[in-house]
Amino acid sequence: MRILGLGDRPDRRSYAICPLILRADDGRIFVTGHPVTAELTEEELRQQLLNPIGVRDVAEAGAGVQIRERALMGAWVGDGFAADCINFGAPEPAVPQTAWACGTPAEGRFWTGPAGELHASRDRWLHAAAWQAVRGRGYEIARLMRWADPFAFETQAVSWHAARTEPERDWELAWASQIVFPDRGRLPKRKLVKLFRRAIDRLQKEAPPV
Secondary structure: OEEEEEEEOOOOOOEEEOOOOOOOOOOOOOOOOOOOOOOOOOOHHHOOOOOOHHHOOEEEEOOEEEOOOOOOEEEEEEHHHHHHHHHHHOOOOOOOOOOEEEEEEEEEEEEEHHHHHHHHHHHHHHHHHHHHHOOOOOHHHHHHHHHHHHOHHHHHHHHHOEEEEEOHHHHHHHHHOOOOOHHHHHHHHHHHHHHHHHHHHHEEEOOOOO
């Protein structure tokens, strides 16, 4: 099978985990990453590949990956995101050892691999970015973290901590209080403040992430 492109249109300022468009050896076209791997028609493929990420990057997939494997995904790092990491002193996103078939489109780069590994790699980047944010340029790094995962707890904690004014901090709390966290449910503002302070304190005491 071959990777035809990403089944999404990520922004050049983002670090995103995206579905993939694959063509099987028998000619069928699939989009991975859905509860049931979706099959596309040729017309749907043409519409999807209006995205220059797909039309410019055709790479051979790994021999051991099955077309039915819904967990296969792509990780995208836009060139704007990569440039901001350098400018603001944030860590550079790392390519997992299990990843393969890297591409370099006009507005960024992407690699593919099991969804769990890609999400874990992004989570490690978020933690490393949070660690750096509490030691300088927190406001800018918090904005980067939002382009990676705006719903992550560390993103919310750093965004609240790095807010420049009380109205901004209140806005961060109001926004975060609407999010349903998988392990905590929806949290009231008072509890969020307590958890945010605890998270920031822990980050400030931690050794540098490996």
